[in-house]
Amino acid sequence: MKQIYSKILMMVLVVLLASTSFITQPKNIHAAELELDAESAILVDAETGKVLFAKNPDMALPPASMTKMMTEYLVLEAIENGEITWETTTQISDYAYSISANPNFSGIGLTQDKSYSVKELYEAMAIFSDNGTTITLAELIAGSEGEFVKLMNQKGEELGLPDFEFVNSTGLDNETLGDNHPEGTDPNGTNLLSARSLALLAYNLIKDFPHALDISSRIEDDFEGYTVENLNWMLPHEASYLKQFYYEGMDGLKTGYTGLAGYTFTGTAERDGNRLISVVMRTDSKAARFEQTARLLDYGFGQFEDKELFAKGFQLEKQETLPVAKGKEDTVEISINEAFTVPIKSGEEELYKVEYTVNKDKLNKDGELVAPVKKGDKIGTATLVYTGENDNGYIFNSKNQTVDLVADQTVEKANWFMLTLGAIGDFFSGIFTSIVDTVKGWFS
Structure with a gap:
């Protein structure tokens, strides 16, 4: 009887141990096991710029609204340089209004003959990816979107982006803009950036303007009498159907979608003082871009640790x-x-x-x-x-x-006397060496 009880007890302990191991086992994804459906992806340490994972990182693809990170950078730079302020106001052009009023484009719906502050326009762009407000900011800073595109490409060169071409401020395809495509750009052109270029752009945006994360991390915003939710589902949204995508430490940065680009996302999260930047391009759905991002970030936080090597x-x-x-x-x-x-x-x-x-x-x-x-x-x-x-x-x-x-x-x-002694020593040393070499020559 004792043997029976002992066997039962052992079986219970084994089951409990196995259960405990299963429950407490942390996510531990190795690079060889990290399979992503995204066509291109990259994971970067935001402190050092070290690339922790890469899949086709130098393939230039349409970034969709991730383009707006460059627009954000130039707006924040203009504020820092005193060219505009958060309180500067401007009105909506016919072009920006037509884009805002088009239900096929991401937007809130703007009102003409009304003044909007830079703060209102920037928040609508960064939080809800509004295209009309993005164009309005481009026109405010450069006079026209065509001139703003020149600034975007100049800044891309300055930041050292390896693979990029900007043709508009929003990330829409120029073909969809019709006659409104920015002057000097291909009517059928589209923005092109690699995952590496997008990660480097995000790296510089966060480093130079950390305030950008205060805005990109906001779950919702009030605009034109409406409450709009952040398109980044990895933030702590209240809606139950979005809670499955929540990722601890997530505070940015930019989603994107067009038919040509697919679903894209540049994310960034910080845990225990370590910040990572991720980019996924050409995923199949809204959910997939966040699921792929979570796998990338799990790999980074789970496999790497900051070490002082020397x-x-x-x-x-x-x-x-x-x-x-x-x-x-x-x-x-x-x-x-x-x-x-x-x-x-x-x-x-x-x-x-x-x-x-x-x-x-x-x-x-x-x-x-x-x-x-x-x-x-x-x-x-x-x-x-x-x-x-x-x-x-x-x-x-x-x-x-x-x-x-x-x-x-x-x-x-050394003072002149010591230098002189040294020179004299070198002189006689040279003579002595010459004499020795001569004598050796006599007997060779």
Whole structure:
């Protein structure tokens, strides 16, 4: 009987243990297991720009309303530069009104012969993806949408976006705009950006104008007497059918849809001080773009952890010093001026190393620094190199992260007397070497 009870007890314990393991097991998606239906996708660490996952990241595709992130950037920049303020008002042009009144386009419905503030227009654009307000802001800043498109492409170059072409401010296809397509652009053209370019645009928008997230994270807004909900379903909406998409830490950034682009989304979320940026392009439905984003973010938060791999002041073994000419000291110690901290997978610490590149312009023909050398002088750069496989590099189209390599102390220039003695010593040393070489020649 005791044996029967013991077996039953063991079975109960096994079942309980298995159940507990199932319940508490965190989501732990490996890159090899991360399959996305999106045609193109990317996941980026917002602090370092490290690319954590990429699928066809350099394929230029229609971004739809994710285009508006560039419009947002230029509006916020104009406010920062004092060209406009949040309280600046403007009226709606015939073109912007016609787009707003068209039920085929995303919009709230604007009123002509009424003044709207920049704040009202921006919030409608960022929260509800309104196209009419976007065009109105473009016209306010540049005089016309055609001139604004020029600013968009100029800023794209300035930000270093690798794959992009802007033809309008909204993300609509020019063909749908008819005669209203921006002057100087292809009547049949469409905006084109890669997932990498969109992630870099989002990276700069968040870095330069963090206030953008205060607006993009708002669940709803009042406009023209109506309450409109944010199109980002991953925010904590009250509607029961949207709660399944809620993602902890989500606070932006921009949805998009056209028939050509499919359903797209640039998302960003922060957990425990770590912020990630994701982009998915050409998914099949509204729900799919958020489901794909959740998988990306789960992978990033679950698999990576910020690690300080090499602290500030780190020195490479056997490369701790550089020779100094004409100084009171013959050498100077060098080290990295800031730590290398990056998101890495557990157990991969040993796959990273540091390499030095000394600025040749700092050295004489003998490979020496020339005194005086001041503490903190930049001597070159130190590069963090990943020696493992399948490294996606950084959002800046670079494979590696660099910091400055600096002098650790000051080496003053030697006085004229010591320099003279040194020169004399070098002179006689040269003569002695010449004599030795001559004598060797007699007996060779």
